[in-house]
Amino acid sequence: MSPPSGGDGVTGQVVDAFADETDDERRRRLRTVVAASLLGTTIEWYDFFLYATAASLVFNTLFFPDTSTFVGTMLSFATFAVGFVVRPIGGVVFGHIGDRIGRKRTLAVTMVLMGVATALMGVLPTAAQVGVLAPILLLCLRILQGFALGGEWAGAVLLAVEHSPKRRRGLFGSIPQVGLALGLALGTGVFALLQVIFDDEQFLAYGWRIAFLVSIVLVAIGFVVRLKVDETPAFQEVDALAQKSSAPLREVVVPPNTRNTVLGLLARWGEGSAFNTWGVFAIAYATTQLDLARVPVLAAVTVAALVMAVLLPVSGLLSDRHGPRRVYLAGMIAYTVAVYPVFVLFGTASLLWFTVGLVVVFGVVHALFYGAQGTLFASLYPTPVRYTGLSVVYQFSGIYASGLTPLILTALIGAGHGTPWIAAGYLVATGLISVVATKLIRPADLHL
Template identity: 40%
Template structure:
């Protein structure tokens, strides 16, 4: 980063508001689908299947959203690296809001037949495409506005939005299931949280349009260099910032893909699959839903706390510590769910989501952004992080449900899966070098930094 840019980098509170509130809306939308896949979609869009098979099919459409995320990361990353960060933040929020509202209006299988699950899958794909650029965009705009000593803290704030969105979505479903009969909930009640997205999206767009482009992006000169649109498709792809990131930073890209494995798998096992697991056991899901909401509220404090801690002790020890917590908690967690003690279930969710996942969420955003220079940062982090999410998170609920069937409804296979993902994070982060004191680069010609 140039000395002039460093002097001009003054953090603006409205940037924080735009990033956090926008991410809250995006992840409210995205998380709604996960809960609905467990409680609603397996009944109203896949009603002819065995209950557990219906859950697998519903989670299959859930996973489609994750498969779309690397595509969204590549598309919005290219636009973010060549046309600016602000435009991407507006576009992703609008696209997500439209898709979520449409899900709330979608007819059921009983009304339009097979077209219903097909349209549901399409809308989930659009959600995933938008999410592919959203979280990265919020992270990048905060990172490029943050003073170096606050990078860990400030780049952890989009994860607060993720937690807040989860809190709101889970709370909305808990309220709907608590106030309505099962018949009313499945008939129309589940649609209300989806339709509320339209109001939240409009306010989010108003907030984000007030944000200015980052000084670091302007100083990089990237906006003055438009990508060439001549040549074959392969030649044009080779000129993208995504392709450039793979050429210049292959090891760093692999580090980003593997580093988030524990957080991705842990969240979707403990925070999503656990609901379906309880239903399969014939257990009440009320304690889990309320516990997930409590853990999401606690993360509003623990995520930035771990981000600030990573500014003091480094990104690596905080991230590795979080992965080890998830590893140690895997087997006890499901034993506690089986025991049906509400207080113990809440404690288990606080340990897994409020501590283990939060440590990784708080420390890794700055770590990822510090691995790349400004010219390719959006594309590199967007694609690599979303690829990691697909491979280790998006397929986790489907894989966990399949493992539950293969192991004759025993949770042993799921615990092994979590253990493997946790160790992948530990090994990947341990092989990287610490980045918290690393200077960022704005020059397109600056060589890649070894990690």
Template identity: 55%
Template sequence: MTATTERVPEGARAPASHRTILLASLVGTTVEWYDFFLYATAASLVFPRLFFPAQDEVVGTLLAFGTFAVGFVARPVGGVLFGHVGDRLGRKRTLVATMVLMGVATALIGLLPGVASIGIAAPILLVLLRILQGLAVGGEWGGAVLLATENAPPGRIGRFGSVPQIGLGLGLALGTGVFALLGEVMSRDAFQSYGWRIAFVASVVLVAVGLVIRLRVLETPEFRRLESRGELAKVPVVEVFRTRRHRRGLGLGMLARWAEGASFNTWGVFAISYATATVHLSRVDVLLSVTAGALLMALMVPVAGWLADRYGRRLVFGTGVALFGLTVLPSFFALRSGVTWLAAVVLIFQLGVCYALMTGAEATMFAELFDTGVRYTGMSLVFQGSGVWASGLTPVLLTALLAVAGGSPWAAGGYLAAVAVISLLAVLAMGRWLPAENLTGAADAGPPTTGTIAPAA
């Protein structure tokens, strides 16, 4: 098979091994999520005072989380932009571009002066750099998943699709772990002044490592088949909205992902601020608990991928959603108790078990909603489009609901439980429409096609 996207003669370069392909997918997403979640952690601990000083601490936190949400608004734009490039020119080129963009934006945030030095320009520049981060992540996720799934052998697509999701846990663990380490070895004033910047600027080293690995892989077999036959979509986003089956997949996918996005940003973002500022737990203890939960997540995600191959993507994903919905209120009350070990159990369980089941199965589940020619764009729109309300607005909504309820978690927990019900209904509806998982992967011996999803019954 000729790798037309690479423009090299056949035989001039051996295809990358499965190990190299999965490593390229994993390292790239780890770096991207490390950069992205550094901002989330800093929005909880540093940015309110540095960029949004206010007499009311809640107002400063809301403003900081507001800029966090801006990145999620930019993500669907990045999904459409880079999804178009990925569906038209190839997955690999897009993934190189997104990694460079994310690394540059993150390093510049680490060098950005605060409002005390440059005034209103500080938060404005912060927002602009956050938008660049959002654009990069918007294009990264879909390509990393397709790099894995479109190279997967039959029967192992769920496991391959779970590998880039491990990067989410590793990226979060690195981000919170580095902040915890810096907070432990530095005084509070030193950390607030320059310590947090070290974590952002260090991203340049991680990006360089990721690029070296990612440049070694070729384009995916499924994309090369489409390109060789001249069957690439002219305007993928138009094709997604024009086709009824793709529109249905887009809508159900977004609703299904609502619980996943809300879950992560509750326990991986909002809980850090809530546990330290409201419950007054130790910042280092909370960060270490989130780090432990993220590491358990990284271990559990491939298990979820294996279960998804064996029992079905929707069943595994739906189980994670149900566990989240059933345990969210008890978890909030446990966190509110102020008992450190109880808070640690909550964060580790929610991130390492409930969320891991969802994120480990969702990548392949969403990829199977769309034909190969529009898959990058379609699944990016599902993941990034739903991220606006499911992920980006979650810390803001929970902060506001707790304030309105006088600190009681009933309103916030009730909202999250309702979200879980909506997501479960979407998964059930998806199952009625998509009766079997049949993403073909790299070893499909049949003739090239523009789709791998069975038509609706």
């Protein structure tokens, strides 16, 4: 068993690594933490979701060309899903490393791996050039992306939360989530811009590659910033008191942590399906089912993601006032109620109403529960196993909650002969599961 973490469970009372710092030094440290967490997650998610956008618009044509549009899209989304399947492996590996050697160094490694995989995608030969080798290489790089991202989210959340002032943990916990929204906005925005600059032929020939090659510059900047941040006080305490867990994965799945792990996995289902519906699947749905133009659709997703980025810190502040569990629960209920009305708006095949629906459900509602998620899940585990615990909850749930969502929705719409109502029912079901699971997380379970 892990020894109980000191004090409130994040910053202990036995060891205070920053007890002697001045107010100016404290503010400088927290600014560096914010920059490292925000910039790092923005770059990592830009890389990861750039693939998602390309899967909807490019890869189905260039890497699976000898298929129908429907089959090509399904195959493209299948390779997208593979990244989520391998993420738990990365989560377990990097979670163990993060709990054993620290958050800072682990995050530096994940960033480099992600950047290399994304940049190599930008120089991949297509199926027209090398045949079946093209999708195989694409799949291998997607696996590397998923492995790297498996250790990213938990580490970025802990970097922020474990450095945060006690009364601002909700706000700091929302910072990595802002990075996700900005990463998605940057990815879709760059793709939209490139399609404005280049005509369709030029874009498919080489224009799309620019978005992937830009990752090299972004990763270099993020890597330097992350090297400047201090290790978290919570991990320094565990290290100083020799309280590291020898088998963090085992401790995450056995009592007393079993209950929180199961509830965390279920509570994440609605969030994961929601993000990949509105941030990924909606692009393919709007361009193939609604016949909306690609650039305006990408612009709509970008706007919704930017609205989310602005509102996520508001969710963090609400979490500091009302508790992250209550905020997450309220947001998940609102999402579950909003699913069918949003698809009704989509059904008008109007770009205006598509944008309005997306901004409401993705920009506003998603921000409410997503901003509270990091702090809520960080509260489920004591410090010695927290990196592994967060990784297990977030990455294992990512298989069914996130990665398979575009594939499932595409299949359900096909089963519904082009209508979205069966697919919408699936999303409502995932939301209800998350509502119940979140409700069952007792306040006494929270260590924050």
